[in-house]
Amino acid sequence: MDALETLDREVRLEELALQAVERELVLIRRTGRPDIVRLHQLLDYARNFEDRAHREKEEDHLFVHIKEHGNPASRFQLDEMARELEKEARLIRVLSEAAGEFKLNVPGTVDPIRDALRDYHDCMRTRIHKEHSYLLPLLRRSLTDEEKGRLEEEFQAVDQGNGGPDAIGKYEKILKQAAG
Numbered sequence: 001m002d003a004l005e006t007l008d009r010e011v012r013l014e015e016l017a018l019q020a021v022e023r024e025l026v027l028i029r030r031t032g033r034p035d036i037v038r039l040h041q042l043l044d045y046a047r048n049f050e051d052r053a054h055r056e057k058e059e060d061h062l063f064v065h066i067k068e069h070g071n072p073a074s075r076f077q078l079d080e081m082a083r084e085l086e087k088e089a090r091l092i093r094v095l096s097e098a099a100g101e102f103k104l105n106v107p108g109t110v111d112p113i114r115d116a117l118r119d120y121h122d123c124m125r126t127r128i129h130k131e132h133s134y135l136l137p138l139l140r141r142s143l144t145d146e147e148k149g150r151l152e153e154e155f156q157a158v159d160q161g162n163g164g165p166d167a168i169g170k171y172e173k174i175l176k177q178a179a180g
């Protein structure tokens, strides 16, 4: 596995999370309430993988690497992506709070969850689109085999500090179920 394969796998994980969010939004529209167990599974992934291991790999390693070799245009794009990651982290906190205050049969506790899910969904969809249309193609064009190997070593060190190398497999299972 090299760094590009790892990133491909993590983008697929993000796509599953996006599907899980869409499934929750449909459920809320139909029944007036979320599946709170699935919502907490999604938050577990968002807080403990996406906002930690995945974000650290992108911001602290990948973006730094591209900036070292990149042109001013790519620097601008990456700074924008970092701001979007920060916005998403804020939305995850809002969603966590709303999920913590959810009470069955109290409709007013569902609206904040639905609103946070919508905002999170829109942000995530934009980011995944950028990863497919900009980030991954840029990496495929520009990374040498030696750089891919070095980045992968850095990614593995990030995983060691964030739930270990099996975390991605664990979240793949959880999100496949949550996405339906």
Ligand SMILES: [Fe+2]
Binding pocket: 011, 014, 054, 058, 131
């Ligand atoms: Fe990403």
